[in-house]
Ligand code: SF4
């Protein structure tokens with residue numbers, strides 16, 4: 512392993528449980544602040560009993576890492592009597608892969624669920640080489656794998672019985688729009704007053720190509736609102752499209768955006784950020800703001816779950832793309848038009864799990880909140896403790912005396928004037944921090960009806976067997 516050139520002493524920020532990049536099993540880890548290449552960064556160093564020490568930079572700029580802990584027992588590393596807080600005993604008390612499914616499920620159930628995702632179809636009409644759900648190709652009736660309406664509604668009701676309400680429900684897959692009863696399901700969910708918002712996670716193929724589908728979606732949206740499309744969109748540039756999707760699908764994405772705009776359906780663009788698309792973050796923003804119905808972009812650094820091409824875990828894995836890389840990339844690529852202060856961690860869950868930034872757009876122009884003296888991080892204390900905070904929430908916390916409240920009043924700001932820059936770094940073995948799982952608020956409703964953390968569900972459990 513190559514050790515980076517540290518310029519000064521490392522500072523241990525915390526201990527947690529991570530994963531070994533070779534066998535993917537739990538491995539005790541330290542989170543350290545280090546100085547590399549003249550910048551303070553955050554490093555996670557883990558030690559697998561079989562495969563030794565490995566480290567990855569989990570934040571390329573320490574300013575965008577927030578120290579937070581989950582269950583203190585995660586920091587029990589078994590290093591001896593000085594090991595705090597749980598003392599010796601290795602992973603004693605640690606609720607990782609050794610824990611029973613019941614124990615894991617019980618722990619997740621106690622957490623608040625900001626977003627509940629349900630896969631309604633397993634199959635897909637694309638076969639992206641980077642699909643985190645590893646969805647099989649299957650569009651014909653014979654090959655399409657999907658869940659029955661009864662099964663889906665029963666599982667959703669199970670979560671409602673447990674939690675009382677669901678703030679955001681996300682239909683996912685596979686490609687959810689392939690479900691033969693897609694409109695019935697959408698209607699049933701939107702008619703349920705205990706579900707606030709429905710997100711439809713889609714590759715956009717039906718939205719681009721199926722006029723009858725678009726018309727029916729349009730009338731459904733006019734009837735119910737509170738539906739949004741979460742559209743796969745990896746930037747307007749050619750670079751990276753084939754690597755991510757196996758084909759250049761830009762035309763399909765643009766047709767889907769325009770069709771949704773025509774019938775008034777709002778969209779969040781979901782951009783997978785890899786080493787290539789990382790260079791096109793600002794281009795994606797400037798493309799997205801052109802469309803009135805595009806409400807923002809969700810930047811998702813690529814993570815190593817599901818289908819990952821050419822990945823040989825015995826070799827050196829690439830450095831993860833971190834929240835800091837996205838913020839700094841947007842800042843640099845925009846020539847400073849996106850300010851570092853425009854971003855704040857979301858208050859729900861672990862603060863390293865989601866970061867939000869804003870742009871305001873008026874007509875053709877869009878600008879940074881800090882450019883007009885609005886300090887987004889300072890407003891955070893007044894924001895609701897949930898993922899789905901909207902322009903109304905900013906209005907409420909921006910009372911008469913605040914710059915934001917004044918600005919919004921003077922501009923008569925509407926929902927469509929706000930453009931969200933959302934950063935969602937899901938975890939894999941390079942970045943795994945069990946403390947984040949302990950505070951996870953993004954849950955998958957599994958096929959058995961139980962809830963699990965999105966990261967853990969797609970990463971999968973690695974069975975505990977000795978490997979050395
Ligand atoms: S990433 Fe999405 S669009 Fe691509 S194969 Fe997987 S489910 Fe289908």
Ligand code: SF4
Nearest residue numbers: 864951952953965966
């Ligand atoms: S799914 Fe992963 S990244 Fe998202 S809140 Fe849960 S632990 Fe954090």
Ligand SMILES: [Zn+2]
Nearest residue numbers: 531534559562
């Ligand atoms: Zn190992």
